[in-house]
Amino acid sequence: MSRRRFERWRVSIPAGASRPTSPAEWADAVVLVERGTLEVTCIGGASARFGPGSLLALGWLPVGRLRSAGLLEVELLAVRRRRTTGPDWWADVPVTRWTMAMVALARASAPPAGAQEDGLAVDG
Secondary structure (H helix, E strand, O other): OOOOOEEEEEEEEOOOOEEEOOHHHHOOEEEEEEEOOEEEEEOOOOEEEEOOOOEEOHHHOOEEEEEEOOOOOEEEEEEEEOOOOOOOHHHHOOOOHHHHHHHHHHHHHOOOOOOEEOOEEOOO
């Protein structure tokens, strides 16, 4: 049984329509504008337009709304590494010196079980 390492999904926005969004929806994803003109509006109000062929990393922006700014429906294709959870989440992570260093750093910086942090109990 093969395990797919990537997940992909499509989003369509009808011409003239918009939809709310957040960076979490696009975390770790590369987004391709396949069709139409996409207007990305950030939470602070700044916006930019992107046409077909544009590659975006929306998870890095404080994005708040996506809008189809042209006469055509916007079609987006998003791809990201499959998210893994559970006790064997590390099974899909390539073992490199960097990976080993990050795991060691995370373990070293974790508070001991039962420690207090900002007045809240932290489970180990």
